[in-house]
Every structure is written in C-alpha cells, then in structure tokens.
Amino acid sequence: MRRIISAMLCFLLMCTMTACGGKNTVQSETPAGGNSLSADEHENNESVIGDNADTSKDVPSEVYMTSEVTPEGLIAVYEALNASPTGKIAVKLSTGEPGSNYLRTDLIGDFVQSFQNPTIVECNTAYGGSRANTAMHYQVARDHGYTDIAEVDIMDEDGSMVLPVSGGDNLTENYVGSHFADYDYYIILSHFKGHAMAGYGGAIKNISIGIASSEGKAHIHSGGTGGSMWGGEQDAFLESMAEAGKSVADYLDGNILYINVMNRLSVDCDCDSNPAEPDMHDIGILASFDPVALDQACVDLVYKAEDGRSLIERIESRNGLHTLEQAEKIGLGSRTYELVNIDN
Secondary structure, eight states, X not given: OHHHHHHHHHHHHHHHHHHTOSSOOOOOOXXXXXXXXXXXXXXXXXXXXXXXXXXXXXXXXXXXXXXXXSHHHHHHHHHTTTOOOOSSEEEEOOOOOTTSOOOOHHHHHHHHHTSSSOEEEEOOOSSOGGGSSHHHHHHHHHHTTGGGTSXXXXXXXXXXXXXXXXXXXXXXXEEEXXXXXXXXXXXXEEEOEEETTTEEESHHHHHTXXXXXXXXXXXXXXXXXXXXXXXXXXXXXXXXXHHXXXXXXXXXXXXXXXXXXXXXXXXXXXXXXXXXXXXXXXXXXXXXXXXXXHHHHHHHHHHHSTTOHHHHHHHHHTTTHHHHHHHHHTTSOOSOXXXXXXXX
16 A cells, blocks of 8 residues: 555656756745745746745746847837737837936837837827927927837827726726827837836836826825825835726726836836936846736846846836835736746
C-alpha cells in the first residue's frame, strides 16, 4: 500500500511540474509592492510574477517589453500583443504643454500611421495652460507635429458624455469628452513619468484624467465631491483615477490596448511646461492589455533602477502606489504580471 501511495504522489508531482513548465518565473518583494527583476533575468527572457497577489487564483497578465526606445521598438512591442484593432481607431496620447517631454512624432509617427485612418484624441485641461481651450489646444497639437501624422480630435470641444462607474468608493459617474463614443478601438499610448499630484503618470492616468473632459478632470481631482480640484483628499483623488479608468475600460469592453514609453523620465508630467530634467536613464517601451499590470511593471522597473531615486521619491511622497491598489481592488486589472522581454 505504501508503495502504491508513493507512486501516486510521484505521478502527481510530475504532472504539477509539467503544468508549470514554459516560461520561468521569479517571485520577490520590492518597496513598490510588485515585481523585481535582474539584468540576468532580462537577458534570459525570464518572465516575472509579483508577490502582491495570490497566484494560485490569478492568471498573471502578460506585459511585453523592449529596451529599444525607437520607432522600430515601438512597432515591435505592439506586434507582440497580436492585437486586431478594427473600425475607427483612436490613439490617445498627451499632446503635452510646450517645453514638456511629450512623445515626439519622430518616435511615434510610423506607429500611428501603421493604422488605417487613425485619429489622435485628447481632451482639454482643467488647470489653464496652453491647452485649456479647444482653439489653443489644436494649435499646440499642430506645433508638436501631431496633425502631420494623423487627424486630431479634441474630444470635449462639444462638451461631455457620462459613463457610469461601477464598484467605486468615490465616483458614481465619469465625464469624458463627448466624442469618446465616436471610436471603436483605443490605442492608449502613454509617456510614463512622474507627476506632481499623482506621483506618476502612465496608462491608468491616460484613460482617466486623460480621457476625462475638462469638467471630468475637475470631478476626478475633487474625489467626486465637486469641490476644489486642488483641495481634495489625496487618496480619494488617486482612487477616483482608478475608478474613472475602469468606467472607460468597461465601456470599451476589450477594444483597448495600452503602451507605456519609458523615456525622458522626469519627476514632472507633460502637463508641466518647465519640467525637471530627467536624472535617470531611459528604460524601454512596454505593452499590455492590462493597464494595471503595465503601470505596475513600469513602477517596478523604476524601483529596480540604480538611478531611480528621484522618481521613487516623487511616487512615494504622493502615495502614488495607492492608485494601483484601488485599480486592482475594483477589477480594472491585476498587479500580478509576467514580463516578457522581446529583445531576445
């Protein structure tokens, strides 16, 4: 009987090992609460799974990465997703204030033009600056070369439309540009960097604050209270970004993908016309169908970088990781991911 039991245990163990085969995984703990990876792991194309979720229940989201911050690298990391966008395609990016580190057309132009009749979409700001009204905003888009590579649509030039928010702690409604519904598929192309209020800006910020109308931006900043956008409670603001982002993802029902470009990693956002000069190296371009996994992977790479101290301080001083916590809590995505390096 003992021999039979032993044989059965061995058989079960072999089956388990076979089922876990394929990509190698690494689990480790970082101050960011997510994943950690070494240069050797990048070189060996190992996938990385963070320890911030129960991997026995959660299937890790795939995040693809290239260290090549080039037009070719951008196209390659997008192609790794094997996405099939159809219909009227919107490319959502930040047009950026003049003087900021907005995404340059010499990097993104070929990628944008690889789609049939794409439209670059944005919304007006709620804080003033050069993009606070539609006419000025279109001029900034022209000055930054975006109208040379695609049509540009300031989605809230005709006001807002309302999206319901499900499962939120702060928002029940999210106000986005009224042209939001005009598009069938969204490519969320974000410049990952620091942010004076949110700690960092990436995919989640781009689908929340970025797609919100001017009215909606103020609503999110106030934590849904309708009060001052500058005097709201910080955690409520961070949570509201996650909640607004989920309303956008829910509405699109899978017709969306996310790309983060990790270059010019200033502690300041592209909404700042006089940002601090980056004091860390460019890291790469990452892509995923999961905005939470994507932002978590970028944050983890910053924490791993030897020269990431300034950006880490900016993230932590604003409690920026709380956006990721809330986003996972309400089901926008998972902080558990597999990082797949496509360079090898």
